[in-house]
Amino acid sequence: MSPATARLSALRGWMLVAAMTALAHPAVLLFGLAVLAAVAVFRDWVPFVWIVLPVLAFNAIPLLTHRPRFTGHAVRPADEPELTTLVRQVAERLGFGFPLLARIVAEPEVAVLPTRTSGFRTFTLFLGLPLVRRLTAAEIAALVAREFAEEQHAGDRRTQLLLRARGSLVASIENRLRAPAVLVERLLRASRARVWPLVLAADADAAAVAGTPAIRGALVEIGIIDAAFHALGDTWTEVLGEDGNYPEDLYEALDAALADPYVAPRLAAAATAADEDDPMGIAIEPPLAVRLAALPEHLGLGWDASSPVPLRNADTLERWCVRDLVSAHEVPDEPRPVRLLDLAPDRFEASTREVASRLMQVTGQDSVRAAVAIAADAVADSTWAQLARALDPETGRLPAPMRAAAARAVLVGYVGHVISGALQEAGWPRASRWTSSVLVDPAGGLLDVEELVEYVVDSGDPARVRQLLPRFTAWAVR
Incomplete structure (x- = not known):
């Protein structure tokens, strides 16, 4: 890419960020247009600048200073040597040379986020317990590799702001006062054209590190696990919380549900339908079929492809995660434990x-x-x-x-x-x-x-x- 082309692409990127941010906050946009109209009529712009600048700053500061909520249970090498060794090995193979921390979270997610520890720049891996329990070590390595790779591909300031502005625009779709759907759709599709290649590149890097079978299996399974967790697990926790109870066997019950011959296929079919039905271009990742078809072929590289990563403190982590989920719902200070597998099928x-x-x-x-x-x-x-x-x-x-x-x-x-x-x-x-x-x-x-x-x-x-x-x-x- 020539320097002129690169500058034009960067300019278009910044314009896209500005447009999505503006349409995500239509009330602010209308206010700014009203101020401009007043300036044109009264020919005195100074008073209006002092009005509009605080409003714009109030809405721009959260976008520029956004920091992720620091959640999860810290994982130390002495407590979980197998998991922390896997994370370190993946980082080394990708040349990801920053200091790393790891935290287990209750939901089926995986993310790598920049953090600061004792004043030093670090990166923290957030890894969902449902994934660690169900995926093989090779599949976990593949997911971790793609998160590190995505950070390498999309870690620059402009891309991060693009992703945040896009997220704000998607969230604004549910507001009563929102931008016209046709404009929102065009911006989402334009931004998607910049984001999707980064996703596919991270997938390819993960295949090179952990093997194509591992990343292929992980991409398929994470969608099913996530759907089961939110369709079933959220309901179990919320309904029991209304009676002052909590599901102590939440993850065991999720395993049982996913082993059911009717649950996983139904969730997979629903995920496929959702991939295909995206009329406004909301999805930030390509459809699963596109991602799988784009994967290059690489053999596995040493991680166990038949069983999960051993967790030496699995019971402690599970109890912590269940209580963390319960704390997000309105339940009594001392909720009572209940076994989901002992309850009637129609309870929820x-x-x-x-x-x-x-x-x-x-x-x-x-x-x-x-x-x-x-x-x-x-x-x-x-x-x-x-x-x-x-x-x-x-x-x-x-x-x-x-x-x-x-x-x-x-x-x-x-x-x-x-x-x-x-x-x-x-x-x-x-x-x-x-x-x-x-x-x-x-x-x-x-x-x-x-x-x-x-x-x-x-x-x-x-x-x-x-x-x-x-x-x-x-x-x-x-």
């Missing part, structure tokens, strides 16, 4: 009768069968999005490009939950304690109700739902 699921009542109320029917029939008619005549917005008005407040996917999720959630409950009332047993969607029909076959409703909505043909209506009992909510 929304009341089917409450969901059915809402569907019946919106459709104006007095029975579950009639309400589901109305939903089927809405699919047939393509008015199901209106029904979904009536069920959850929040979907109508989203930016226009995101409404269709949100409405689909709402309708599938309501109708699928009601059908599953009605069939269980009719005697169809669950096939899994971890999901109420998969049922065993009277002939011994399996029916995934959520998958069925998704197919019905996407195809516009509700025939298969209508075929189930005679199976419903007289169950009704009045």
